[in-house]
Amino acid sequence: MPRAVRVRPRExxxxGLTFVFTAFPGLLLHAGLLHDFPYPLCGCDACDTTWQREADELxxxxxxxxxxxxxxxVERRDGEAAVWYQVRYPxxxxGGFSNAITVPAERLAAAKPVLRRLSSGWRAWPRRTRTE
Structure with a gap:
């Protein structure tokens, strides 16, 4: 049975980030409202990815x-909803986009007003003060 840990600042x-530990073995990172990113992307022997590389990418x-x-x-493209994400790495x-068909309609509907309000993207997490 998968286990999950959610981390989210107060703002x-x-x-938010949710780390889902799977039986793959691996980890699924859920970021924001709509996107899941698997680590490793592929678990076959032919891919031969190392745990160090996966940990660095995570x-x-x-x-x-x-x-x-x-x-x-969430945008309309060619008459269909498309769910987009952009991650800028150091x-x-x-990257990239995903197809809205994989996102449940109620989750998509709940995300739309939040994401419209965040038109320039999610804000950086505030730094902790020493008293927290």
């Missing part, structure tokens, strides 16, 4: 989200 304009992704370099949107690369 509602900052994207760390970069988390850092991008908490530093405010992550945005999501190395300058970014």
């Amino acid at each position: 509602p304009d900052c994207a 760390e970069e992704h988390v850092f991008a989200v908490v530093s405010g370099n992550y945005r999501e949107s 190395n300058g690369s970014s």
